[in-house]
Amino acid sequence: MFLIFCGAMVLFMTPGLAFFYGGLVRASSVVSMMMMSFGSLGLIGVLWMVFGYAVSFADPSSNSFVGIPGVIGIQLDQIGLNSLVANVGDGSQLAFAGFQGTFAIITVALISGAIADRAKFGSWMIFAGIWAAVVYFPVASWVFNFKIVNGHITSGGWLVKDVGLLDFAGGTVVEIASGASALALALVLGKRFGFGKGMHSPHNVPLTLIGVGILWFGWFGFNAGSELTADGDAALAFINTLAAGVGGLISWALYERLAHGKPTAVGAGSGAVAGMVAITPSCAYLNSFWALALGVLVGFVCALAIEWKFIFGFDDSLDVVGIHLVGGVIGTLFIGLFGFTKQANVGLFLTGNPNQLLKQFIGVLVVGLFAFVASYAIGWVIQKTIGFRITTTDEIAGIDVSLHGESGYSEVDPRWQWRG
Numbered sequence: 164m165f166l167i168f169c170g171a172m173v174l175f176m177t178p179g180l181a182f183f184y185g186g187l188v189r190a191s192s193v194v195s196m197m198m199m200s201f202g203s204l205g206l207i208g209v210l211w212m213v214f215g216y217a218v219s220f221a222d223p224s225s226n227s228f229v230g231i232p233g234v235i236g237i238q239l240d241q242i243g244l245n246s247l248v249a250n251v252g253d254g255s256q257l258a259f260a261g262f263q264g265t266f267a268i269i270t271v272a273l274i275s276g277a278i279a280d281r282a283k284f285g286s287w288m289i290f291a292g293i294w295a296a297v298v299y300f301p302v303a304s305w306v307f308n309f310k311i312v313n314g315h316i317t318s319g320g321w322l323v324k325d326v327g328l329l330d331f332a333g334g335t336v337v338e339i340a341s342g343a344s345a346l347a348l349a350l351v352l353g354k355r356f357g358f359g360k361g362m363h364s365p366h367n368v369p370l371t372l373i374g375v376g377i378l379w380f381g382w383f384g385f386n387a388g389s390e391l392t393a394d395g396d397a398a399l400a401f402i403n404t405l406a407a408g409v410g411g412l413i414s415w416a417l418y419e420r421l422a423h424g425k426p427t428a429v430g431a432g433s434g435a436v437a438g439m440v441a442i443t444p445s446c447a448y449l450n451s452f453w454a455l456a457l458g459v460l461v462g463f464v465c466a467l468a469i470e471w472k473f474i475f476g477f478d479d480s481l482d483v484v485g486i487h488l489v490g491g492v493i494g495t496l497f498i499g500l501f502g503f504t505k506q507a508n509v510g511l512f513l514t515g516n517p518n519q520l521l522k523q524f525i526g527v528l529v530v531g532l533f534a535f536v537a538s539y540a541i542g543w544v545i546q547k548t549i550g551f552r553i554t555t556t557d558e559i560a561g562i563d564v565s566l567h568g569e570s571g572y573s574e575v576d577p578r579w580q581w582r583g
Contacts, residue, residue: 165393166258172384173265177204177272179381183374183436184276185571186367187429187481191561192280193366193571199275202288207271207295211264217241218300219263220308233321235301262388263307267299270337274538276481277345278352278551280363281558284566286551290348290541298340298537302530306336328526329502329509329519331400332389334444334495335530342488343531344538345479351542352552354478356559368428375432379408382439386446400446403454404439407446410458411438411465418466430466437465437486441494448502448509457497461490492527499523 181200185193207215214237221241223232230236240246247257271291278287306328308320322328322335330336365371386404390397415434416426438458442449449457469485472478479485499520501510509519545551557565564570
């Protein structure tokens with residue numbers, strides 16, 4: 164029941180992301196932006212049911228397994244979740260499969276923010292499907308590939324088992340993979356017409372804040388649910404998700420007040436998201452003081468990082484790189500500085516030993532580089548064949564009408580307005 168409820172919370176995050184992203188773009192692009200999230204929900208949900216779980220949680224010891232053990236494989240009797248449905252038992256493994264499927268959905272949707280206002284919906288859907296199969300499902304196997312056997316969790320994928328990476332809820336699989344891939348796609352598609360500071364203000368701030376609220380709600384299921392049972396570690400993950408979120412919210416708003424004279428609602432919401440991004444890998448490996456400190460740190464750092472696109476000349480429309488990649492890297496490495504496990508302290512400043520920090524760095528490097536290279540290759544091929552980017556004319560006019568034949572905000576006939 165715990166996993167089923169948490170899985171529903173995580174699924175709700177994808178519509179929440181649609182609201183968050185939708186409010187940040189132009190009014191003439193809101194439908195397109197939200198459709199990229201909902202399109203991911205539908206497509207990746209299908210792929211997960213058909214073969215995604217069979218790849219992500221393939222058992223190398225199974226006779227029905229094919230592939231390169233430890234790198235990529237597929238467990239044939241798991242296609243369509245057949246064996247889980249046929250041998251449902253107490254339902255824990257089936258509930259786990261559903262819970263993990265919602266992670267795959269939100270991770271793909273996250274990437275879309277980097278290419279807002281200029282991507283073809285059909286090309287995005289092709290990219291999303293290929294990316295899930297080539298990047299997400301294998302990387303999820305590298306980190307998350309454990310089983311529930313008689314109520315106990317077996318060891319994870321090779322990055323956990325062989326390298327020793329600690330990643331409780333997906334700092335590498337979700338945040339770093341999506342952030343690195345967002346950077347690759349932003350480079351492939353190029354800059355928006357008129358790219359520069361202040362080119363487009365968010366068209367609907369309340370819509371964005373509604374999205375922040377939904378994401379925050381779902382993130383408790385995302386992080387606490389990754390314990391897979393309602394126990395003390397789940398409670399620690401829950402309170403740390405709160406601590407990092409509020410720390411990021413306050414520090415981003417404070418940075419804006421000091422640097423620009425006014426704290427913005429969008430900045431405060433982005434700070435909360437940055438804090439929750441950073442705590443995702445470390446939510447059960449930090450005490451609450453360090454969780455709060457992590458949130459405060461990334462609120463400042465991510466607020467600074469979103470300026471990088473103007474310095475380095477890449478157009479990450481909605482700052483997926485500055486928030487998810489940077490926040491994910493900091494949160495994953497933070498375990499190597501101040502982290503602990505049930506067995507012992509592992510952080511450098513708690514033990515004097517840099518061993519865990521090195522393991523965290525290897526995980527960040529492996530996942531980040533793999534996701535970036537694969538995403539760039541997939542995006543480049545799509546751009547050179549069927550085209551990924553819309554025409555400049557459609558971009559200037561707004562892509563909702565040209566791609567979807569509808570508008571987020573239809574004008575109201577004055578005859579139907581109330582008169583006082």
